[in-house]
Amino acid sequence: MPDAPYVPIAWESDHIRLLDQTLLPHEERYVELRGVEETAEAIRTMRVRGAPAIGITAAYGLALAARLAPDGPDGSVLKAVERAAAALATTRPTAVNLEWALRRVVARVAATEGDGSARAAAVEEAQRIHEEQREADWWIAEAGAALIEGAEAVLTHCNTGPLATGGHGTALGVVIEAHRARGLQHVYVDETRPRLQGARLTTWELDRFDVPFELIIDGAAAALLASGRVGAVVVGADRIARNGDTANKIGTLGAAIAANYFGVPFYVAAPVSTIDPDAASADAIEIEERAGDEVLSIGASAIAPAGTAVLNPAFDVTPASLVTAIVTERGVLEPPYETSIGTVLAGFARR
Amino acid sequence: MPDAPYVPIAWESDHIRLLDQTLLPHEERYVELRGVEETAEAIRTMRVRGAPAIGITAAYGLALAARLAPDGPDGSVLKAVERAAAALATTRPTAVNLEWALRRVVARVAATEGDGSARAAAVEEAQRIHEEQREADWWIAEAGAALIEGAEAVLTHCNTGPLATGGHGTALGVVIEAHRARGLQHVYVDETRPRLQGARLTTWELDRFDVPFELIIDGAAAALLASGRVGAVVVGADRIARNGDTANKIGTLGAAIAANYFGVPFYVAAPVSTIDPDAASADAIEIEERAGDEVLSIGASAIAPAGTAVLNPAFDVTPASLVTAIVTERGVLEPPYETSIGTVLAGFARR
Numbered sequence: 001m002p003d004a005p006y007v008p009i010a011w012e013s014d015h016i017r018l019l020d021q022t023l024l025p026h027e028e029r030y031v032e033l034r035g036v037e038e039t040a041e042a043i044r045t046m047r048v049r050g051a052p053a054i055g056i057t058a059a060y061g062l063a064l065a066a067r068l069a070p071d072g073p074d075g076s077v078l079k080a081v082e083r084a085a086a087a088l089a090t091t092r093p094t095a096v097n098l099e100w101a102l103r104r105v106v107a108r109v110a111a112t113e114g115d116g117s118a119r120a121a122a123v124e125e126a127q128r129i130h131e132e133q134r135e136a137d138w139w140i141a142e143a144g145a146a147l148i149e150g151a152e153a154v155l156t157h158c159n160t161g162p163l164a165t166g167g168h169g170t171a172l173g174v175v176i177e178a179h180r181a182r183g184l185q186h187v188y189v190d191e192t193r194p195r196l197q198g199a200r201l202t203t204w205e206l207d208r209f210d211v212p213f214e215l216i217i218d219g220a221a222a223a224l225l226a227s228g229r230v231g232a233v234v235v236g237a238d239r240i241a242r243n244g245d246t247a248n249k250i251g252t253l254g255a256a257i258a259a260n261y262f263g264v265p266f267y268v269a270a271p272v273s274t275i276d277p278d279a280a281s282a283d284a285i286e287i288e289e290r291a292g293d294e295v296l297s298i299g300a301s302a303i304a305p306a307g308t309a310v311l312n313p314a315f316d317v318t319p320a321s322l323v324t325a326i327v328t329e330r331g332v333l334e335p336p337y338e339t340s341i342g343t344v345l346a347g348f349a350r351r
Numbered sequence: 352m353p354d355a356p357y358v359p360i361a362w363e364s365d366h367i368r369l370l371d372q373t374l375l376p377h378e379e380r381y382v383e384l385r386g387v388e389e390t391a392e393a394i395r396t397m398r399v400r401g402a403p404a405i406g407i408t409a410a411y412g413l414a415l416a417a418r419l420a421p422d423g424p425d426g427s428v429l430k431a432v433e434r435a436a437a438a439l440a441t442t443r444p445t446a447v448n449l450e451w452a453l454r455r456v457v458a459r460v461a462a463t464e465g466d467g468s469a470r471a472a473a474v475e476e477a478q479r480i481h482e483e484q485r486e487a488d489w490w491i492a493e494a495g496a497a498l499i500e501g502a503e504a505v506l507t508h509c510n511t512g513p514l515a516t517g518g519h520g521t522a523l524g525v526v527i528e529a530h531r532a533r534g535l536q537h538v539y540v541d542e543t544r545p546r547l548q549g550a551r552l553t554t555w556e557l558d559r560f561d562v563p564f565e566l567i568i569d570g571a572a573a574a575l576l577a578s579g580r581v582g583a584v585v586v587g588a589d590r591i592a593r594n595g596d597t598a599n600k601i602g603t604l605g606a607a608i609a610a611n612y613f614g615v616p617f618y619v620a621a622p623v624s625t626i627d628p629d630a631a632s633a634d635a636i637e638i639e640e641r642a643g644d645e646v647l648s649i650g651a652s653a654i655a656p657a658g659t660a661v662l663n664p665a666f667d668v669t670p671a672s673l674v675t676a677i678v679t680e681r682g683v684l685e686p687p688y689e690t691s692i693g694t695v696l697a698g699f700a701r702r
Contacts, residue, residue, distance in 0.1 A: 025656040026653065026656075188662070190570075191655075192570070193568040193569065194568050200654060200655060203656055207656060212660075213660065214662040215643075215646060215659050215660065216661070217544040217545050217569070217602070217646055218544065218602075219541075219570075219601050219602025220663075222604040222605035222608055223667035224662070226668075250568065250570050250571050251571070253573040253574055253609075254573035254608075254609055257573055257608055258604075258605055258609075260612075261612075295542065295550075295566060295567075295568055296550075296566075298649040298652050298654065299649065299652025299653075299654075301652050302650075303551060303649065304376065304542075304547075304550040304551060304566055305554055305558060308550075308554050308566050309563075309564065309566065310566045310567070311571065311575070312568070312571075316570075316571070316573065316574035316577070317577075
């Protein structure tokens, strides 16, 4: 599959070049992140979002930390990288890729301690994480597109395209590839309140890839599924437990329950790095609660009385029993997930 | 139960005084409707919305038409009222109360033809429809509050308070009464995209009645239901078929499916006038499609790229199998609805 006609995350030797997703779709502006604090701020304020893209950006943030670390005694680069990792780890709590990417870069730097290559190692490891994501996305897109072959239309939630992964995308990569090569005609895009990633970002990406789509409000998904027009639901994941329970953008659970009710297959597309080996089930997954302001105003418009109390969980958990299959770069995982995920995790750990 | 501390619809001899719901919650401004076209415009642009409130406003619109009809030969008032009814009938397609209220006023005027009381009859019939709604709301609130006694928290969708009915409200009347007299502690309010009636209107009404609540995005309803915090879902209806299939604001179906999945009772609260005797099932219910602009911009803010294609159904249909009970002013209807609705309709027609 061809590369995206835009580059959401790029390493530029002394800075990260990042497409500012908070300004899309109205403005395509790139920001330059030159330090750890700027990188943390970009993740926290969602200039970059999407679990894999967060992981890649954070990894490059450690590359910046290594680059900026003062010359000093053995281990001073490692100390700076560890300090930066601690700061970056707290920016978003739900995406497992963040922790995982930070650990990989720290471990790589730690392994080089003393031989003078710590700074280069940090950059290399971040670039490797980025490149692996691109490859994983490619395999996911191929396998997912084959899986939904025959579907004329699909429904997706949130944004899982190149913007979200820095590569080809996960669920949206599947959708784009299915349109390119597997006969998919139409995509229904949940607007994905409160941050409207579907309305703002997925529409923008599908437009750039010339994939026909219609935007719907999240509340219209059930009626759309009832209509029989949707052949499959395809979503990404922020964290997957070992039993297949899937944390993803708030609203996913409702779509999964409705898909199940109307007999429409519900697919999760995510790299193996999204599977949390430490989470036996969803009970071990922390769900980020975000500020109510996100709900209460849209752009310049307040939508509710001032001071309105809001409950604003950023993610929900879809139980494994509602997930038809999980599409990864290591193949399509099917229930029972304890077994299929166990097998793929064993291979992943050995790598 | 006490009256609402605001009067959404009032007949003022030569005009309708209407609280403009498009300006809430930021501004409490009343408009004066002095003719049929203004009344039609107010319904079409949703200055007044909610199936019963639309019916009452349209009925008062016919009172205006009768009032403004020129003196002339016998039947000239009836002709003016019939013309106005035809114009008002096309303003919104899904709410059955609109048709029903218009038919009642036209029939009443037709019955007085020739005796000089046509103008007074139109006003009287419109006021009677309004008064009957207040009474129906009262019974619904009582019966519904008794039904959900023991629930500490409920979830509701859209707006079904006094604003929506011109009386005490339907589903929100139940909620307000349950809070006043039946131990209800907390209400979760779906924001209800795209028009945000929950965020804009239900929050405003609950605030005026001092009922504690939290606003959620529609997509968070499933996760909330999964959490076990919700004792019941209570919604209104725009049209109910004879088999219990219920057309209501888009997003209701998803909440019903999720409530069913998690074993939470799902109640519809609506006056008997909302039941369409001509609809055997949902197949006979027309679902209004509204313009995509409603989705694409919120206040002054565009949320998606210009020209984005949108699918924007205003209502969805919840199958009767997902409805635990229907609370009406003639009692709580339970499955099988063919029987319970048949019985209540027979009584309603005889009145």
